[in-house]
Amino acid sequence: MTPLTAEETIAAQAKTRSEPAWLADRRIDAWRTFESSPPPKRSDEEWRRTDLSWMNWSDFHPSASQLTNGSAEEHLPVHLSAASIVLVEHGTGTTVTRVAPEAKAAGITAASLSTAASDSNQLVESHLATSLIRPDDGKFQALNSALWTGGVFVHIPRGVQLEAPIVILKTSNDSACYPRTLIIADPESSGHIVEWWLPEDSKSLSFANGSTEIFVNDNADLTYTHVQQWPSITRSLLSQHAQVARDASLVSTNVTLGGLFHKGSIKATLSDPGANVKLNGISYLDGQQFVDHHTSQDHKTTDAVSDLLYVNILDDTSRSVYAGTILVEQDAQRSNAYQQNRNLMLGSGPRADSIPRLEIMADDVRCTHGATTSTVDPAQLYYLNSRGLNRDDARTMIINGTIEPVLDRIPSTVVADAVRTALQEKIQSTSSN
């Protein structure tokens, strides 16, 4: 028997998962786009400071992996134990491990993306990879569109307000994974969604390439928190794009703790007046970790507010790149756009690059941006020492002080607590070596 071509493999896999024809076609198209599009070059502004020499583009083949079921929720962070819905995405399959009665009664859909597509969910067909993250955005996005398995679909219907978070736990027993998440918050709805990439059960994961699309419709109010805790061998990429409509608000937080290499492309489009977006970022790096965040605050319309705060804590010889674009289009009068990047260096080994980019085409705009890079201030240490705190405790307090203003911006206490705990574990593990 002659081996199947890549396209034949994709089609066969889609069939195994009972995916509809439109999805199989989109996967094959995405694969073609992946193969035909040029790899990122160091001369592209987006990749200027990001070394991709470890990438071997010809390494990627669709594989005939078997469907695996998600494992139990044992790795659910303790502060999220009151989650309303938990989805566990392990290997190639996604399992819904719990749905609180009120979430079920409210008609919330939280499911494997693949299953939702097979159930001929119209929203999936119209929203998945059609507008926010498309295969022609770039080679990584195309690769994800072709090869994602399992995936997560969350839909909060009109007017439904859910306080307890919806939690997505992602692990992988493979050497590569392609997380894909689609979130749609209908008008007047609200909720907190947490996506947690876990190191447990992911020991051999060397490559992760995720995409998340978020639609926040009129008057909806959504919190999306992403925590990346991959094991230390993982190189990971993440494309996130949220669209925020009239009088809707989104608080999006990206917490980057794990992995060897992480590249996040984080974009928010403010599509209608009254849109309000907070973009938060916390990266805590040690060893030789490298993290690159490119953010984009895209004001397409008048009277919208975007406010970004990205904090990097860097130890050892870690490196960060923060590149933030504020784009205010010509008609987007009375836009307010803020951008702050703060880097705290815990020694002389790390390096942080900060590159703001402003493209302001409207004239009635309030826009500020700033970047600071500092070390632990000896005057602050002395002050805390003088109150009886020892060197380590004082230093930890100052590090936490850098992070706390970001956690303050997360509207859900339990989510903020879960993130705080994950950060404390990382701080403890770095200060003890």
Added chain:
Amino acid sequence: MFFTIVRQIIGSINEESPATPMTVANSQATLAIENLHVSVNETEILRGLDLNIPKGEVHALMGPNGSGKSTLANALMGHPAFEVTAGSVHFKGQDVLALPTDERSRLGMFLAFQYPAEIPGVRVASFLRMALNARRTDEISAMDFRRLLMEKMDLLKMDPKFANRYLNEGFSGGEKKRNEVLQLAVLQPEIAILDETDSGLDIDALRIVSDGVNQLRSTDLGVLVITHYQRLLNYIVPDHVHVIINGRVVDSGDSGLAKRLEAEGYEQYGDTTSEGTD
């Protein structure tokens, strides 16, 4: 020198031999500073300063700008920029100069700073709770701490909102000073140095903060008040007043000395500029 140096050394500290239990018993409760020489960036600021502050007493230290008052305060607390080149400081039978700053604090020493540092992202309440726990063997419960903090804030007529503010960030000058005294009240040290805690306080705040300090006055607390103004000493009446010129204590007396200084200034002590005296 044509002026009198009043020295009030309690217990005799012999540099040759270690202190005997008897002298230690006597000097234990005293912050004993002897012949202290301190340099900053190779420049000598304190040039043989002697001072003793027994527990239960309030001492005032007055002197011209640049005479070394804050240098003394920070050298006592162990600021890394201040190099002690000679002399000794003892408290509770311990060689203070051998201890790092945090241990001096836990030994019972406290400095209310002239210019308190701002620590963004660290809330007053959580900071104070950690600081208090650092000096206790058992951790104070969240409820007991809250009660203690509110009681002390009330004593200083502080808005409870300050408990949740970030430490000194965006505080006005007067609010920072009041926050220093709040920490003094919560941490309950045995020796407190107040470095110009009165400057930046309005008239009402000055009275409130002074009342607060007076309420903390006890046989268990020794206080060194550094100030430029006699006005403060009307509220916090000192047991002793000392004059520092060019890094040395050149005069000591009772509270009448402060009034005399107010009227006559420091000229009576000769050239008070630190230049060219080496």
